C-alpha cells in the first residue's frame with residue numbers, strides 16, 4: 001500500500017489488545033478505522049463504527065483486518081477476509097489444528113499473517129534460540145512463560161513458537177512450564193542446561209503496545225501483497241511495503 005490511508009477493521013476491539021490498537025490507530029494518520037468488532041454490544045469504546053460479531057457480514061469495506069480475539073471468534077473473521085478478498089493479520093493464539101489448516105488453505109487466496117508475537121524482540125529471540133539449540137543439542141531445554149491471570153491458553157503461543165525454533169535447531173521439542181500471575185504482560189525464558197553451566201535467553205514485555213505497534217506496522221506492509229503466508233520477521237526486516 002502506498003500514498004493512501006489504510007482502512008483497518010479491528011476484530012476483538014474491546015479486549016486488552018483491541019483497545020491498544022484502537023488508541024494507537026487513532027493517533028496515526030496512516031490509518032483510519034473501518035470498523036471495530038466485539039463479541040457483544042459495547043458503548044464504552046469511544047470509536048465509530050462498532051459492530052458485534054453477529055453483524056460481521058455488514059461491516060463496510062476495509063483494506064486489512066487485524067484480529068486479536070479468541071479462537072471462538074477466529075473462523076468468522078477468516079471467512080470474512082476470504083469473502084471480501086482482503087488480507088488478515090491475526091495475533092490470536094490457542095488456535096486448534098483445523099483452524100491452522102484453514103489459515104494455510106486461505107493463504108492460497110489472500111495474504112495472511114498469523115503470529116503468536118508481534119514484538120521485535122521475540123522475532124530476534126526466535127533466531128537466537130534456533131542457533132543455541134543447534135549448538136547445544138544434548139542439553140536439557142525448558143521454556144517457561146509467565147502471563148497475566150486472564151490469559152486463557154497455555155502454553156502461550158509465543159512459547160510454542162519458540163519451542164518450534166528449538167525443534168528446528170536440534171530436532172527435539174523442549175519442555176514447557178506456564179505461570180499465571182497478576183497483570184504480567186508476557187515473559188518468556190528459554191533455558192538450556194548442561195553439566196555445570198546453563199544458558200538462559202529471556203524476553204520480557206512490559207507494555208502490550210509493542211504487540212499493537214507490530215501488528216499495525218505489519219498490516220501496512222501486508223496490504224497489497226499477493227496471496228500467501230507471511231511472517232513478522234519477513235515484513236519487519238524484509239523489503240517492500242512502506
Ligand SMILES: NC(=O)C1=CN([C@@H]2O[C@H](COP(=O)(O)OP(=O)(O)OC[C@H]3O[C@@H](n4cnc5c(N)ncnc54)[C@H](OP(=O)(O)O)[C@@H]3O)[C@@H](O)[C@H]2O)C=CC1
Pocket residue numbers: 011012013014015016017018037038039040041053068069070071072073074090091092093094115116117118119153157208211
Ligand atoms: N500475537 C501477539 O503479539 C499477541 C497475541 N495476543 C493474543 O490475542 C488474543 C486477545 O488477547 P487479549 O486482548 O488479551 O484478550 P481479551 O480477552 O482482552 O479480548 C478478547 C477480544 O475478543 C473478543 N471476542 C471474544 N470472543 C469472540 C467471538 N466469538 N467473536 C468475536 N470476538 C470475540 C472480545 O469481545 P468481548 O469483549 O465483546 O467479549 C474481546 O474484544 C489472545 O488470543 C492472546 O493470546 C495477545 C497479546 C499479544
Ligand SMILES: O=C(O)C1=N[C@H](C(=O)O)C[C@H](O)C1
Pocket residue numbers: 093116117147151152155156157158159185186187
Ligand atoms: O495473551 C497475551 O497477553 C499474550 N499472548 C501472546 C502469546 O500467547 O504468546 C503474546 C504475548 O506473550 C501476550
